[in-house]
Amino acid sequence: MEQLVGLVLLAGELLLTCGAEMYRVEETVERMGIAAGFTQVEIFATPTGVFISLHATDGRVYTRVRRIRHVQNNLATISEVNALSRSFSAGQISLDQVREELERLQKQENPGGLWSYLIGGLGAASFTLMYAGTWFEALIAGISGAIVLMIVSWLEHRPVPKVLQAATGAVIAAGMVTAAADLFQFNFDVVTLGAVMVLAPGVVMTTAIRDMLSGELVSGVSRSAEALAIAVAIATGVAVILSLGGR
Amino acid sequence: MGVQLLAGFVSALTFAHLFHVPKDQIVRSGVVGGLGWAMFLLTKGDWGEIGGMFVAGTAVAVLSELLARKWKQPVVIFLIPGVIPLVPGGKAYLTMLSFLQNDYLEGLELLVSTVFLAGAVAAGIILASSVFRVYSRARHVKGEVR
Known part of the structure; x- marks a missing residue:
């Protein structure tokens, strides 16, 4: 029993x-x-x-x-x-x-590895394309997105709160794109947007909606709050780099 | 336009991989996302961005519920990657930028717009999934499924 x-x-x-x-x-x-x-x-x-x-x-x-x-x-x-x-x-x-x-x-451990980061980078690149970026902008977003994923998945195995993971990821993404902007000419915003999209709390957001729908108010509200906190953390991370860069 | 359609599909596909969707279902969840994004692109001209998001959200949820029943999978397997292209990341980014540049009026406008876009997707999902749920409950009560 x-x-x-x-x-x-x-x-x-x-x-x-x-x-x-x-x-x-x-x-x-x-x-x-x-x-x-x-x-x-x-x-x-x-x-x-x-x-x-x-x-x-x-x-x-x-x-x-x-x-x-x-x-x-x-x-x-x-x-x-x-x-x-x-x-x-x-x-x-x-x-x-x-x-x-x-x-x-x-x-079973979550499968990670280089392959997974590269696929995530492809996701970042496709977001840049969806927001009317050029192929070159997509390439930079893809590279930054893959590196961000690599660092965030390293943080995931350590006792780092999710909100801090998202903020760190956003700081790194915006930092890399700022550095690249010194070397090449491109639309800064659309590239950064693509690179930080890999941090978007997609799972929490969707399950929050479905929890609310089935009357699970406690978890619906708390998951909505988590998704919102992560979104704000991403925005803060990017904003820190942007204001340091004097934009 | 063609590039954007393809990018919508690829973004859903790659996020399906990131969220560890079962391997035999990855392409299907990518297709759900791609079709949702296509719906948004097609309808936003006539019905505005918010209307388009609502239609796209509904389409994604209906497709996910149908596929989940067909392939005996949890709905979220298709729904989560499916809504990824519809996340209003662009508007959220511009909101942040406006506040950062001390343009609060513009920032508030964009913030409301972001919230409405996200709300439209959520409303679409809620509408579609509720209809499916009522249907399943009815069959449940009749004793057809356990």
């Missing part, structure tokens, strides 16, 4: 640390709890912690609290835990298989 409780809790924790919406966390935990043989499952999930109460058939109630401190967006893990819980409740896979898979997902 204890192991079952731990397993259900682990599924919820994994979803939360990967940035899933609250209703998905709650639905998955409920589905897994019922499939594991509990008569009643109560869950209260917030972005920073989760409470779970499982009622067993012998009348005992198991309650667990898990604090979530570190969030690292990974949509693939959300998709995998979702699929696991579905096939488990449909009786297609055994409990041991679920445990093995969940533990593998828990240990």
